[in-house]
Amino acid sequence: MSDKRKQGELESQIMGCLWDRPDGLSSQQILALMGDDQLAITTVLTVLSRLGDKGMVFREKLTGRTFVFKSVKSREEHTAAMLLGAFDQSANPALVFSHFASGLSPAQIASLKKALN
Known part of the structure; x- marks a missing residue:
């Protein structure tokens, strides 16, 4: 190292x-x-x-x-908290979501849709 x-x-x-x-x-x-x-x-x-x-x-x-x-938190809980923090720092969260979603693979989009339902 x-x-x-x-x-x-x-x-x-x-x-x-x-x-x-x-x-x-x-x-x-x-x-x-x-x-x-x-x-x-x-x-x-x-x-x-x-x-x-x-x-x-x-x-x-x-x-x-x-x-x-x-x-204290799992890797996934920690990552989610970091993502939420990044969204909170934006004056335009909808635009952040749009850019975020445009970078997702089809499998990730399917996982997100499943989680939202």
């Missing part, structure tokens, strides 16, 4: 680990899944703390000093 990450990239990677394992992971397990020999456990813990401050992650105490970290 490169020495410099884009802003939010590490958060996204950690969230990906948590979304893939909804039963939760310890910080050591997250570090192992990341597969970056240069990434320190303290960095992972700092990012987990920041994700907790943002309300995206919570930690559950197991035994002793062991904690398991879990995502």
